[in-house]
Structures are given as C-alpha cells and as structure tokens.
Amino acid sequence: MKTQTFDFKSVLKTSLLAGGILIYLALVGLLTAFLDRDIIYKTLSLSFALVLINNFVFGYIAAQHNSEHKWGTAIGIGVILGIVSTAMLSVLVLISEPLNMREMFVNASPTLVKALTFENENIVQGLLPLVLMGTASSVLGAVTFVLPPLWRKVLLAALIAVLAIGTLEELVSDVVTNIFKLFGNKRAAKPALKFFFGRKGWSVNGAIIMFVAAAVGSYLWNWRGSVVKEKIGALPKTAQRNLRIGTLIFLFAVAIFLPNILGGYLSEILVTVAIFTLMGFGLNIVVGFAGLLDLGYVAFFAIGAYTMGVLTSTQLSQTTELVSFGWNFWAALPIAVGMAVLWGILLGVPVLRMRGDYLAIVTLGFGEIIRVLALSNFLQPKIGGAQGILGIAKPTIPWFGGAIVLKSSLELYYLVVVAAALAAFVSWRLRDSRAGRSWMAMREDEDVAEAMGINLIKTKLLAFATGAGFSGLAGAIFAAKLTSIYPHSFNLLISINVLSLIIVGGVGSLPGVVVGGLVLVGLPELLREFSEFRMLIFGALLVTMMLVKPEGFWPAATQKRELHAGDEVEPTPTPEAA
Amino acid sequence: MALLELENVHSYYGSIHALKGISLTVEKGEIVTLIGANGAGKSTTLRTISGILRPRQGRVMFDGQDLAKTPAHKIVNLGISQVPEGRGVFSKLTVMENLEMGAFVRTDKAGIQEDIEHAFTLFPRLKERQKQVAGTLSGGEQQMLAMARAMMARPNLLLLDEPSMGLAPILVDGIFETIVNINNEGTTVLLVEQNALMALQVAHRGYVIQTGEIVLTDDAKALQVNEMVREAYLGH
Numbered sequence: 039m040k041t042q043t044f045d046f047k048s049v050l051k052t053s054l055l056a057g058g059i060l061i062y063l064a065l066v067g068l069l070t071a072f073l074d075r076d077i078i079y080k081t082l083s084l085s086f087a088l089v090l091i092n093n094f095v096f097g098y099i100a101a102q103h104n105s106e107h108k109w110g111t112a113i114g115i116g117v118i119l120g121i122v123s124t125a126m127l128s129v130l131v132l133i134s135e136p137l138n139m140r141e142m143f144v145n146a147s148p149t150l151v152k153a154l155t156f157e158n159e160n161i162v163q164g165l166l167p168l169v170l171m172g173t174a175s176s177v178l179g180a181v182t183f184v185l186p187p188l189w190r191k192v193l194l195a196a197l198i199a200v201l202a203i204g205t206l207e208e209l210v211s212d213v214v215t216n217i218f219k220l221f222g223n224k225r226a227a228k229p230a231l232k233f234f235f236g237r238k239g240w241s242v243n244g245a246i247i248m249f250v251a252a253a254v255g256s257y258l259w260n261w262r263g264s265v266v267k268e269k270i271g272a273l274p275k276t277a278q279r280n281l282r283i284g285t286l287i288f289l290f291a292v293a294i295f296l297p298n299i300l301g302g303y304l305s306e307i308l309v310t311v312a313i314f315t316l317m318g319f320g321l322n323i324v325v326g327f328a329g330l331l332d333l334g335y336v337a338f339f340a341i342g343a344y345t346m347g348v349l350t351s352t353q354l355s356q357t358t359e360l361v362s363f364g365w366n367f368w369a370a371l372p373i374a375v376g377m378a379v380l381w382g383i384l385l386g387v388p389v390l391r392m393r394g395d396y397l398a399i400v401t402l403g404f405g406e407i408i409r410v411l412a413l414s415n416f417l418q419p420k421i422g423g424a425q426g427i428l429g430i431a432k433p434t435i436p437w438f439g440g441a442i443v444l445k446s447s448l449e450l451y452y453l454v455v456v457a458a459a460l461a462a463f464v465s466w467r468l469r470d471s472r473a474g475r476s477w478m479a480m481r482e483d484e485d486v487a488e489a490m491g492i493n494l495i496k497t498k499l500l501a502f503a504t505g506a507g508f509s510g511l512a513g514a515i516f517a518a519k520l521t522s523i524y525p526h527s528f529n530l531l532i533s534i535n536v537l538s539l540i541i542v543g544g545v546g547s548l549p550g551v552v553v554g555g556l557v558l559v560g561l562p563e564l565l566r567e568f569s570e571f572r573m574l575i576f577g578a579l580l581v582t583m584m585l586v587k588p589e590g591f592w593p594a595a596t597q598k599r600e601l602h603a604g605d606e607v608e609p610t611p612t613p614e615a616a
Numbered sequence: 617m618a619l620l621e622l623e624n625v626h627s628y629y630g631s632i633h634a635l636k637g638i639s640l641t642v643e644k645g646e647i648v649t650l651i652g653a654n655g656a657g658k659s660t661t662l663r664t665i666s667g668i669l670r671p672r673q674g675r676v677m678f679d680g681q682d683l684a685k686t687p688a689h690k691i692v693n694l695g696i697s698q699v700p701e702g703r704g705v706f707s708k709l710t711v712m713e714n715l716e717m718g719a720f721v722r723t724d725k726a727g728i729q730e731d732i733e734h735a736f737t738l739f740p741r742l743k744e745r746q747k748q749v750a751g752t753l754s755g756g757e758q759q760m761l762a763m764a765r766a767m768m769a770r771p772n773l774l775l776l777d778e779p780s781m782g783l784a785p786i787l788v789d790g791i792f793e794t795i796v797n798i799n800n801e802g803t804t805v806l807l808v809e810q811n812a813l814m815a816l817q818v819a820h821r822g823y824v825i826q827t828g829e830i831v832l833t834d835d836a837k838a839l840q841v842n843e844m845v846r847e848a849y850l851g852h
C-alpha cells in the first residue's frame with residue numbers, strides 16, 4: 039500500500055476513475071434500468087443508489103491512500119472526488135442530447151437525462167442534486183475510513199444491510215411471510231411488512247429502523263463479540279464441546295425448517311446450492327487438501343448421474359437399446375457412487391506422476407472425453423447419446439407400508455442436505471486423520487512428503503477416489519432431481535464453477551465450501567431479476583470480493599497463514615465448524 | 617559390515633549420466649562427508665540413496681539390505697532420514713506440525729512427545745518458535761527445523777544435503793556443532809557439503825566427488841592437508 043500522505047495527483051486519479059465508472063454505468067444502462075426498482079420506496083432507486091455506492095467506495099479508497107487518518111483531509115478528499123466524478127457524469131448528461139450520442143450509445147437517452155436531473159426542466163439546475171448527493175456520499179465514504187475501526191465496521195454493516203435487503207425486498211418479504219406462517223400467524227405478517235416495506239423496497243421508516251438495528255447488532259457483535267469469545271475460550275473443555283454441539287443442533291434445526299421459511303423459489307435455489315456444495319466438498323479434498331488441481335471433476339458427476347439414470351430409468355428403451363432395469367433410487371445410489379470412485383481411481387493412476395499445470399490439463403481432457411463419450415454414437419445404444427436418458431426415478435422413502443416420493447424440490451432438499459452434511463463430516467474426519475496429514479504434506483512438497491514415509495500413490499488415489507465419490511453422489515441426486523439427463527449438462531463450466539466456489543470460500547476450508555456455494559451458485563440466482571445485467575453485477579461482485587478477501591470468505595487456518603506470512607505469530611484461528 | 621554401502625552406482629536424469637560409478641561406504645557411528653563443487657552429483661547421490669532416483673547400475677546396500685526394491689516412502693522405516701537441499705520444511709505448517717510430520721511413520725505417542733522435547737534441547741530456538749509458521753522462520757531456523765524433523769523418525773543414518781548453504785558463518789558453526797552432538801548420541805551421518813573446510817573439521821572420513829565420480833577418499837584430517845583438496849575447495 040502507498041504511504042499515507044496527501045497526494046493531490048493520486049486523489050485526482052481516483053476521482054477520474056470514479057467518474058469514468060459513473061459514465062460507464064450510465065452508458066451500459068444501469069443508471070436507467072432500475073429507476074423503478076426502489077431500495078427505499080419513492081426515495082432511493084437502485085439506479086441512483088449505484089451512483090452513491092460508487093462514490094462512497096471510491097471516497098473510501100481515496101481516503102485510504104491519502105487521508106493520513108485526518109478528518110479534515112478526508113473531507114477534502116471526499117469533496118474533490120465527489121465534485122470531479124459527478125461533474126464528469128454531468129458533462130455526459132449535458133452533451134448527450136446536443137451531440138446526439140444516442141446513435142452510438144442507446145442508453146445516452148432522454149430517460150437518462152431525466153433521471154439524473156430529477157426531471158427538472160432546467161438541466162443545469164437539475165444536475166445540482168446529483169452533484170450534491172454524489173459529493174455527500176463520497177465525503178461519507180472518505181470519512182468512514184477515518185472512523186475508528188469499530189465505528190467503521192458498524193457503519194458499513196448498517197449500510198450494507200439496508201442496501202442488500204432493500205435490493206432483495208421481494209424475496210425478503212416472502213421469507214418474512216413464511217416465518218409468520220411457520221408460527222401459525224400468517225395475518226400478522228401483513229401489517230408488519232406494510233410498516234417496514236413500501237410497494238417496492240423499504241419504507242422510509244423501515245430503512246431507518248433497519249439501519250439502527252443493524253448498527254446496534256454490529257456494534258454488539260464487534261464490541262462484545264471478542265469478550266464473549268474470550269469467555270467461551272475460558273470455559274472448560276466439556277462446556278465448549280457442549281456449546282459446539284448445541285450450535286450444531288441449532289444449525290440443524292434451522293436447516294430443517296429452512297425450506298418452509300424460504301418458500302419454493304429459494305428452496306429450489308438451495309437444492310442447486312447444496313448439490314454444488316456437495317461437489318465442492320469432494321473437489322476440496324482433491325484440490326484443497328491434497329493440492330491436486332483437477333479440472334475434469336465434472337466427469338465423476340456425469341458418471342454418477344448416468345449410472346443412476348441407466349439403472350432407474352423407466353423409459354430407457356426410448357433413447358437406448360436397453361430394456362429398463364427399473365431399480366429404485368436407493369439400490370442404484372451405491373452403484374453410482376461406486377462407479378464414480380472406480381473411475382476416480384482409474385483416471386488417477388495415469389496422472390500419478392504429474393504435477394501442477396500438467397495435471398490440470400490432463401484432467402481437463404478427461405472431463406471432455408467423458409462428455410464426448412456421453413454424446414457419442416458409440417455409446418448411444420447404452421446411454422442414449424444426445425437424447426440422454428429420460429424417466430429417471432425419484433427417490434422414495436418407505437413409510438408405514440406406503441412410500442413417500444421425494445418429488446418437490448422441498449423434499450429433495452432434505453436428501454441433498456443430508457448428503458452434503460455427510461460429505462462435510464467425512465471431509466472433516468479425514469482432514470484430521472493420518473490421511474489428512476499425508477495430503478497436507480504432499481500438497482506442500484511431494485519429495486519431502488515421501489521422505490517422511492508417506493506413500494504418495496496411496497495418498498493421491500485416496501484423494502481422487504473420495505473426491506470422485508462425492509461428485510458421483512451429487513450426480514446421482516442431480517439425475518433424480520431432474521428425472522432426465524443430457525450430455526450437455528456435464529460441461530466444463532461445472533468443473534470451473536466448483537473450483538471457483540472453493541476458491542471464493544477459501545481453499546481447503548470446510549465452512550468455506552458452504553459459503554462459496556452460497557455465493558457462487560446462490561447469488562447469481564438471487565440476481566436473476568436483473569436479467570441482462572445479472573452477470574455484470576455478479577462479475578463485479580466476484581472481482582471485488584477477491585480483491586478484498588483474496589484468501590476466500592472463510593479461509594482454512596493454513597491458507598490464512600500463507601497470505602499473511604508477513605504478520606507475526608498467528609493467534610489460534612477460530613475453530614472451524616464441521 | 618558397513619551401515620551404508622554404494623557399489624558402482626550409476627544414476628541418470630533421463631539421458632543425463634549424473635553418477636558414473638560411485639562407490640562409498642559409511643560405517644556405523646561415523647560422520648562421513650561427501651564434498652564436491654556445484655553440480656558434481658552430491659545431491660544426486662543422496663537422492664539415489666533415499667530412493668527418489670533409482671540407480672540403473674550398481675547397488676545401494678543399507679544394513680545388509682538392498683535398497684533397490686524398497687519404495688521411497690519405505691526408506692524412512694528402515695532408519696534413513698534425510699534433510700533435503702534447501703531444507704524443504706513445510707512452510708505453511710507450524711514448527712510443531714513439522715516435527716509431528718517427521719514422526720509420521722511412528723505411532724508411539726509417548727515416544728514422539730519425548731523426542732520433540734529432545735529436539736527442543738538440541739535446538740532451543742525451535743522451542744521458542746514452536747507455534748510459528750515454518751515459512752516465516754529465518755534460514756538458520758529452517759535448517760534447524762529440517763534437521764530436527766529428520767531426527768523425529770529416530771534414524772540410524774542421517775543424510776544432510778548442504779546444511780550450511782546460504783547461512784551466515786556464525787550460524788554455520790552452530791549447525792555443525794549440532795551435527796557432532798547428534799552423531800555423539802549415536803546417529804551415523806552422511807554429510808554433503810560444498811563448504812569443505814567446515815565439513816572436514818567435523819567428519820571422520822571424506823570423499824571427493826567430481827562430475828559424478830569419486831576422485832579421492834581419505835581420513836578427514838588427511839584430506840584437510842591434501843594439496844588437491846586445498847587447491848580446489850579450501851581456496852589455498
């Protein structure tokens with residue numbers, strides 16, 4: 039980081055960058071697309087919020103590099119940045135009509151002018167609020183940096199809470215209604231919602247209350263949290279253990295009621311998240327624990343899915359030359375997992391001597407080969423080629439003579455969560471076992487690990503096999519969820535997604551896999567209402583996250599050490615939940 | 617019978633003929649040093665002993681057993697520990713975890729604990745830093761850790777690859793002192809060094825290796841005054 043002395047050129051550079059991004063946002067249409075999408079009803083639209091957020095963030099950054107931690111300087115920086123950046127945007131507004139920019143940039147439209155001038159007839163006058171509010175926001179951002187750390191955290195938490203919930207208001211309202219429903223008091227939801235939320239987004243009262251509540255919550259968490267942690271640390275071992283078990287039970291209970299709370303749409307997302315998380319646990323063993331970069335991980339997912347498909351499909355003869363085996367889900371499940379494990383080992387053997395990039399390329403090839411095979415005419419008589427496999431059985435649970443069919447996503451949710459929890463448990467036990475230590479040593483240095491007496495062949499194959507097994511399990515459930523599978527569902531993107539979710543969560547970290555799954559698979563789904571901007575927003579969020587937290591959201595203890603190798607001796611890391 | 621015996625060993629890296637018929641013996645209780653210039657084949661010799669490389673010709677005998685058929689990860693079970701060139705500590709693990717790694721093949725928890733304590737008496741610096749991540753240790757401390765870790769397997773033979781490399785002279789003295797201590801406690805040492813002066817001061821016997829061949833062997837004392845050694849390695 040730069041030394042913290044005030045440097046006008048640096049501030050100006052940051053200001054120009056901030057202004058450039060505002061212009062970019064305007065030209066791609068983000069500043070006009072969400073004018074009706076209120077965060078605070080009739081007060082703050084999402085589009086205008088983007089301007090404020092941009093200026094806040096850049097104000098913060100500029101202060102970080104230049105403020106010398108002084109209030110006056112920070113305010114000065116904020117003012118400069120706010121005026122320069124909003125002035126740049128204003129110029130765009132002023133010239134867009136005379137220059138007829140619309141021919142090149144569709145979004146430099148009268149709508150944009152109206153939006154940014156707040157529909158004022160006099161454009162110059164109308165731009166004043168934009169400049170004022172933009173500047174206020176960047177001053178706030180700059181000042182936030184100068185605040186003592188506790189207050190900074192509190193303010194940021196409160197702002198983020200208001201913005202995030204306001205943006206996802208519809209979903210949040212549904213969840214709140216569901217919670218009331220769960221406690222048998224659906225009617226009470228209405229007035230509460232009406233108080234807190236407007237027709238879209240927060241009501242002004244709601245936003246204020248949320249801001250205060252989040253601030254107080256964050257304050258208590260950051261201020262009292264460390265004290266509580268210390269107290270817990272001082273408790274006897276058995277009490278700590280009980281506490282942890284209690285937490286797990288609580289989480290378990292939440293997990294049970296989650297689909298009811300979240301409702302159909304979010305539960306559907308949750309099932310997808312859980313399937314990816316399950317795969318994430320598997321790949322985390324291969325990549326995170328053992329350090330073997332596997333880019334063909336989707337292969338085992340496909341093998342699990344196809345095994346499940348062939349064995350349980352009732353319409354097998356439609357796309358293949360086989361007659362239905364007609365197995366049920368539970369009978370086919372171990373075979374599906376077993377096949378994936380077997381192929382994990384078979385594909386592991388040829389790459390035993392490979393390391394790093396070479397391993398990545400070869401496994402990438404495996405993944406593609408499996409997909410191409412699934413698509414091929416050669417295997418078409420067995421697995422259906424491009425037409426895939428239809429009529430795959432849904433899991434059933436025998437119940438007092440009859441059977442429950444797990445058909446809705448809500449019911450499948452429990453199956454996937456149990457599977458993912460199982461994978462988490464197995465990963466956790468393995469990590470702390472001799473196998474885990476072998477993986478760790480091998481990841482660091484294969485030759486030295488061997489000199490310590492570690493059997494590299496066994497260690498690698500165990501990693502490949504376990505990882506493949508989890509992926510096969512995920513594939514089997516995936517097949518049962520969709521009831522039909524096609525080769526194109528098993529493309530490279532899945533491998534990349536699973537790898538990314540591990541990286542986002544924190545390589546080698548078990549809670550990180552869950553967080554990564556939620557962020558990488560869940561977030562794009564939540565952003566679905568932003569249609570064509572979805573991937574832009576998602577991409578920007580990802581880049582920001584990796585800049586802010588390069589070690590991932592919930593890094594493993596060893597990973598944290600690596601990225602903070604310069605720091606003094608690490609205190610004992612926070613205990614990882616299973 | 618010698619503890620370690622290399623008989624006419626030829627090792628290759630692909631088509632590169634790195635060892636051209638090395639023969640050497642290490643008797644129980646000795647410190648034997650293998651000195652030679654950069655690229656002479658010292659590390660290759662150690663790699664051949666520890667099974668990472670396989671000789672295409674010749675034999676490596678340890679304790680009367682042919683090592684040719686022993687997989688690399690079983691070598692440590694036989695009682696050979698090595699400290700690789702450039703130390704090779706697990707940089708993301710703590711000092712303590714590194715030491716535990718060194719005892720990977722052992723299952724006697726009490727014994728391991730005892731040996732960790734013992735390692736801390738050999739290297740008091742490590743005791744102070746037991747919770748520190750190995751990657752953040754100084755070069756000298758990493759060397760100590762690598763040696764302590766190798767000792768955790770309770771080896772009969774310790775292979776050391778250039779323990780003095782890149783260390784300040786004052787640290788080198790300490791390291792060599794410890795090598796003597798370890799040897800006095802009964803561990804046989806094969807010490808590979810470019811720093812011939814220091815190595816010959818602590819060793820009983822020495823071999824001189826040049827481009828994959830042993831060109832000279834004698835008592836350490838005799839080598840110290842040998843004209844050729846003095847000219848080539850001692851800078852006289």
Ligand SMILES: Nc1ncnc2c1ncn2[C@@H]1O[C@H](COP(=O)(O)OP(=O)(O)O)[C@@H](O)[C@H]1O
Pocket residue numbers: 629632634652653654655656657658659660661
């Ligand atoms: N991994 C390798 N691949 C190919 N050649 C190697 C490799 N390692 C060492 N060599 C070659 O083998 C010879 C002996 O190397 P080495 O045993 O490392 O020397 P020393 O340890 O005495 O400095 C050198 O010529 C070196 O270039």
Ligand SMILES: [Mg+2]
Pocket residue numbers: 655658659660701778
């Ligand atoms: Mg060498």
